[in-house]
Amino acid sequence: MEDEVVGVLSMIRELLGDFGFTEWRAELSARDPERPQDYAGEPAEWNHAEAALASAAQRMGLQPKRMEGEAVFYGPKVDVKVVDAIGRPWQLSTVQFDFNSRAASGSATWEAMAASTAL
Numbered sequence: 001m002e003d004e005v006v007g008v009l010s011m012i013r014e015l016l017g018d019f020g021f022t023e024w025r026a027e028l029s030a031r032d033p034e035r036p037q038d039y040a041g042e043p044a045e046w047n048h049a050e051a052a053l054a055s056a057a058q059r060m061g062l063q064p065k066r067m068e069g070e071a072v073f074y075g076p077k078v079d080v081k082v083v084d085a086i087g088r089p090w091q092l093s094t095v096q097f098d099f100n101s102r103a104a105s106g107s108a109t110w111e112a113m114a115a116s117t118a119l
Contacts, residue, residue, distance in 0.1 A: 001048070001049075001052045002052040002055050002056050002059075003056075005018065005049060005052055005056035005057075005095055006056045006059050006060060007054055008095050009056055009057065009060045009062075009078075009080065009095060010060065012080055012093040012095075013060065013068055015100075016029075016082055016092060016093070018050050021082035021083075021084075022045070022084060023082065023083035024061075024062055024081070025062070025065070025080075025081040025082075025083065025084070025089055026034075026057045026062040026063070026064040026065070026078050026080055026081070026082060027064060027065045027066075027067050027070075027078070027079045027081070028050065028053055028054055028057065028064040028065065028067060028076065028078050029067045029070035029071040029072075029077045029078075029079065030046075030050050030066055030067060030068055030069070030070065030071050030075060030076055031046055031050075031068075031069070031071045031076065032068060032069035033068070033119075035069075038073060039071070039073050039074075039099075040074045040075070040099040040100040041074075041075065041077040041099030041100075044097075045099060046075075049075065049076050050076045053076055053077070053078045053095065053097075054066070054078075054096075055064040057078050060062055062080075064078055067101075071098070072096075074097075074098050074099055074100035074101070075097035075098045075099050075100070076097055077094050077095060077096035077097070078094070078095045078096075079091045079093070079094050080092065080094070080095070
């Protein structure tokens with residue numbers, strides 16, 4: 001799972017680099033651990049996904065800032081922000097897990113990925 005996130009982040013970096021962006025920041029939007037009832041999916045899924053996002057960002061040379069309670073109800077995400085020529089950050093890309101659509105579709109993709117991926 002982490003390798004998939006690295007692949008997406010690599011594609012994002014390459015695409016945005018083509019437009020001249022060279023400075024990057026990342027924010028990891030995580031759930032509020034005090035309110036697990038507010039989120040789709042199981043705590044173990046969230047732990048796994050948050051760890052995969054953080055590790056993938058680090059592998060790409062980003063030090064993601066953890067934003068507790070900023071995740072949406074259906075999954076954690078990493079926002080990739082570029083910095084323009086006068087120092088302003090702009091969010092142009094997001095890599096996000098979605099536990100809600102998996103439940104609605106009955107997909108076993110998450111289970112298969114989680115089972116084949118060790119932290």
